[in-house]
Amino acid sequence: MDHVQLTPPTAAGVADRADAHAVAPLLNCLLREVAEPYAAAGAADAERRVYRLGGTGRLLRVRGERRPAEPELRVDGAWQRVGHPELVKLVADELRRHTGLSNHELPAEMLDSRDAVAALLTARTRTPPPEDPYLRSEQSLLTGHPYHPAPKARGGGPVAAWLPYAPEAYARFPLTLLAVREDEVAEEGDTTALDALGEAPPGYRLLPAHPWQLELAGRELADAFADGRLLRLGTTGFDVRPTAAIRTLYAAEHDLFLKFSLDVRITNDIRRLWRHDLLRLRRTDTAAAAALAAQDGPAAWLADRGYRTAAFAFEELAVLVRDGLRGHVLPGATPLLAAGLVEGFEGSPLDGAADPALWWEAYLAQVVPPALAAFADHGVVLEAHLQNTLVAVDRAGLPVQALFRDAEGVKLLPEVSREAGWERLVYCLVVNHLVEIAGALVEHHPALDPWPAVRRELARHDLPEIWALLSSPTLPGKTNLLLRWTGADGAAARYLPLPNPLAGG
Incomplete structure (x- = not known):
């Protein structure tokens, strides 16, 4: 890896970047779980989408879709910019009205998460990233879970207590x-x-x-x-x-x-x-x-x-x-964390994919069949989400192998029902994983339509659930914001229907 020049950040620059990293997942949760698209004439422009918040009826507009930014609230006939602290207050007010419950912990976690990002950004200017591309991918997640309201919260403790052990600070x-x-x-x-x-x-x-x-x-x-x-x-x-x-x-x-x-x-x-x-x-x-x-x-x-x-x-x-890795990774291949591909890091194969359609087909061919076969043939529900999947690439950056990990998250049939196991697999593999990789790939290559290849790969597998998946108008989306607000156990996943990009192809 080339020498990395580390330069001290300005306080304003760190604050703005920390706000941007914290706002995107919080908006994703808010818009997914307690808002509806609002399409009244003149409400939106070419770059912004408008949503009505269910608790209060207020209108909120944002720039972008995959990682929404620059939230603005409609106040007295005009759009007013909302910073991260104001967004936290807005979310808390909406959830109180939506659920009838109060929660003083989660807003504090949201603020802690944003402040943690600021500390991580500052720490990164003092420490170069790892030389090893695998470790670089593991330690790249400054934003983290794209659909969690406080993905970088560290328990509210002082920065000095946790920063020496933070992967995002290249610890x-x-x-x-x-x-x-x-x-x-x-x-x-x-x-x-x-x-x-x-x-x-x-x-x-x-x-x-x-x-x-x-x-x-x-x-x-x-x-x-x-x-x-x-x-x-x-x-x-x-x-x-x-x-x-x-x-x-x-x-x-x-x-x-x-x-x-x-x-x-x-x-x-x-x-x-x-x-x-x-x-x-x-x-x-x-x-x-x-x-x-x-x-x-x-x-x-x-x-x-x-x-x-x-x-x-x-x-x-x-x-x-x-x-470890050496006894499992194919000779000459380089393992990379799937979540790192979504977040981005120096040397990511997404940056240099000459043929994105070929790259995507190779990715699907490595990741999808093992997870489906484990379910169909062995009753094993792998937790095949972004942080539990490694994808090894060859010297040209083409995916050649998938590696899965973490027995703690594995579910077994019939300890869970087939229906519940399939829903969990679809959430982890499709919603949490493939949707996010596809979105990152399209950002690099806007002309690519990733979904025909996904439909073809899924259709190759003889499971009774596949055809329902390909025709269903919705996919299960986990409600992390409501789950945390209501104090539910993290393992007690709750899902709401999301538009299915696989349908209608």
Whole structure:
């Protein structure tokens, strides 16, 4: 990678960019979940669309569709610009009227998310991005989830507490090494890779810890450190890089991913490794691995091999061991995070796709068949959204392989009904994933119509649900704004109908 010249930003420049990054996903949520298009004569112009807000009947217009910007509210017959703080107040007022409920936490999260982006933008001027294009794609997500009201919130804590561990700031840091007394170890699966990260004293087992999580859980662990059940051994002699998931770290020297608990709300959930998820890990991971291994193509599953923790702090100190990349990625190919392709990063193959139609067909051929076959043949619902899918490209930037990860999000039939599993798959694979990749590709190549290729790829697969999907006027869209406002569990997905770009082709 060429040398990157880092220049100090102006305060105004950072503020404007942070506002833009924060406004787009918040508007996406507002317009999707509690607004209707408004088409009265003279209301819109060629560049702006107008919406009526359901709670108050007020009119709001925005520039652009995929990443709406520059919101304006109709006040006394004129359009008035709305900044991010005013937009937060507007959203809160609409939701109070729409739901009849109050929520003081979510507006604070929205403001925290915007301020986090400002801190990340400033930090980026001091640190160059990773040389490795894979890591660059994982650490590219300044906007993050395009349909979440507070995608970059970090629990409201001080910037100094979380910034050293932020992937978007190109962070790298050593792991903290602990030792847990052998009679207090709780583990399942293959955790032997952890023992290569350091050396525990006799009678103890090595337990790496995320330093941020250790700070968050410090008081709860004080007694264990005091009575010798837990020891501090220092830090690793190598750095790890946080991936887009923040709490999942990549140790490149060991070609290993390690996923930790993190007692911070990130998007919808407190990101702890919950006991119930860990106890079902072997079942879901084995099922997902078998579903992908049974296929003829190059698709791969990054296995969650096992977990280790301390019995007295089962969730707080849990660490999950995940396969690295080298044993799975095709020779000569470069893995990239699908979400990074949407966000954009230096060296993205979308920037240089000479034949976008060919690139898109290759992408679909790698990503779609494995996810559908896992469902149809094995009853496995992969959480094939943007952050759980890696796409490996050849030297020309053409997609040649898909890799899927995260057994925690996998659903199995008949533990969930076929109908619920299919809805989840359509949301993750089509709405969250393909719609976003298609939108990013069209921004680079406006003449491309991406949907005929998607219809052709889907129609190749003999599932009874496919024809309904291709003819349905709507797709399921997750309601993250209403979900957070009403305090629902993040796993309790609620969907509303969205226009289906696959229909009518």
